[in-house]
Amino acid sequence: MTTSAPAPAWALHRPGGRDVALMAVAVVGISLSGPMTALVAAPALAIAFWRNAAGAAALLPVLLTTQRRSLAGVRLRDLRSSVVAGLFLAAHFAAWLPSLSMTSVAASIALVTTTPVWTALAARLTGVRLPAQVWWGLALAVAGVVLIAGVDVTVSLRALAGDGLALLGAIAAAGYVLAGARARVRLSTSAYSVVCYSTCAVVVALAALVAGIPLAGFSARDWWLIAGITVVAQLLGHTVFNLVLSSVGPTVVGLAILLEVPGALIVALVLLQQLPPLLALPGMVLVVVGVALVVRASRPRTVTEPVT
Numbered sequence: 001m002t003t004s005a006p007a008p009a010w011a012l013h014r015p016g017g018r019d020v021a022l023m024a025v026a027v028v029g030i031s032l033s034g035p036m037t038a039l040v041a042a043p044a045l046a047i048a049f050w051r052n053a054a055g056a057a058a059l060l061p062v063l064l065t066t067q068r069r070s071l072a073g074v075r076l077r078d079l080r081s082s083v084v085a086g087l088f089l090a091a092h093f094a095a096w097l098p099s100l101s102m103t104s105v106a107a108s109i110a111l112v113t114t115t116p117v118w119t120a121l122a123a124r125l126t127g128v129r130l131p132a133q134v135w136w137g138l139a140l141a142v143a144g145v146v147l148i149a150g151v152d153v154t155v156s157l158r159a160l161a162g163d164g165l166a167l168l169g170a171i172a173a174a175g176y177v178l179a180g181a182r183a184r185v186r187l188s189t190s191a192y193s194v195v196c197y198s199t200c201a202v203v204v205a206l207a208a209l210v211a212g213i214p215l216a217g218f219s220a221r222d223w224w225l226i227a228g229i230t231v232v233a234q235l236l237g238h239t240v241f242n243l244v245l246s247s248v249g250p251t252v253v254g255l256a257i258l259l260e261v262p263g264a265l266i267v268a269l270v271l272l273q274q275l276p277p278l279l280a281l282p283g284m285v286l287v288v289v290g291v292a293l294v295v296r297a298s299r300p301r302t303v304t305e306p307v308t
Helices: 017-039 044-064 076-099 105-112 115-125 132-155 157-183 189-211 220-248 250-257 260-271 278-297
Strands: none
Touching: 017 105, 017 220, 017 250, 017 260, 044 076, 044 189, 044 220, 076 105, 076 157, 076 189, 105 132, 105 157, 105 260, 105 278, 115 132, 115 157, 115 278, 132 157, 132 278, 157 189, 220 250, 250 278, 260 278
16 A cells, blocks of 8 residues: 655645634634733632643543544553643643743743744754754744843843743643654544643642642632633634644644734733833744744644643
8 A cells, every 4th residue: 555755844735714714713812821811810820720620621521422432442551641741731831821920921922932942952852853944943043032031131030030931831842742742643632632631730739739829719800711711722722723733734833823922912912001122022023933944844743732
C-alpha cells in the first residue's frame, strides 16, 4: 500500500469560509481570556482549578458516549504522557496566570505565546536540524523579549517579575504540547483532554491546599468571570482551534493563535483601560514576527495549541 508524502513544513492549507469563521471565533475567545482573568479577584490557582475541572467535566460525557470505543485497548502506559502533559499544564497556569496582574496583559500574552520557540529549541536538543528561518525567528523573538523586559525594568521590578513568569508559563506550555503530541498518538482528543485536564486540576488543588489558598468562597462576580473564562478560552478558543486543526493544518492554526496578542491588547484597552508602555510595543511586534517565522518554518509537531 502506498502512502502520500507528508506536506512540507512550509505548506499552508487554504482555509475555507467556514474554517475562517471558526478561527475568528477562536481568536476572539482566546483574546478575551487574559483580560478577563486580570479582572478576577480570586487567586490564580482557583481560576486554573475550576477552568480545568470544568473542562474535564464537559468532555467526560462526550468520551463516555460518542467516543467510548476509543477507550478499547488503552493501556496504563498510554495514559502516562497525558498525565505528564497535565503536570506541565498545571505549571503553565501557575506561572502565567499571576503574571497577568503583575505586568501588562499585552506583554504577558506576547511572552507566553513564545511557546513554539521553546518547542523548536527542544527539537534541536533532540538532534533535529532547524531551518535558517527558525533561527532568524528565534533571534527576533529573543530581541523582542529583551526589549519588553528592558522597558519593564523602568516600570517596576514587579512588572519584570511578571515578564519572567509569563516566559516560564511559555516554557511549561512547550512541555505540555510535546507531551500531548505523544499522548495523542494512541488516544483520542477527548480521552487525552479528560486525563490531562483532570491531572492539572488535581495538582492545582493539592498546591492550593498546601499553600492555604481557597478554591471557593468568592464573590458572584468572580464566579461569573471564571465561568466566562472557561467558555471563551476552553470551549470557544481551545476546542474550536482543535476542531479546525485537521482541515487547515497546524501552521495556519499556529499563525492564527498569534492574533491573540493584538486582540488581547484591544480587549485590555476596552475592559481594563490598560495600555502597555509605548516603548514595549516594538518588542511585542518583534516577538510576534519571530514566533510567526518559527511556526512557519517548523515541523507541524512543534506548533502549539492554544492553552491561554
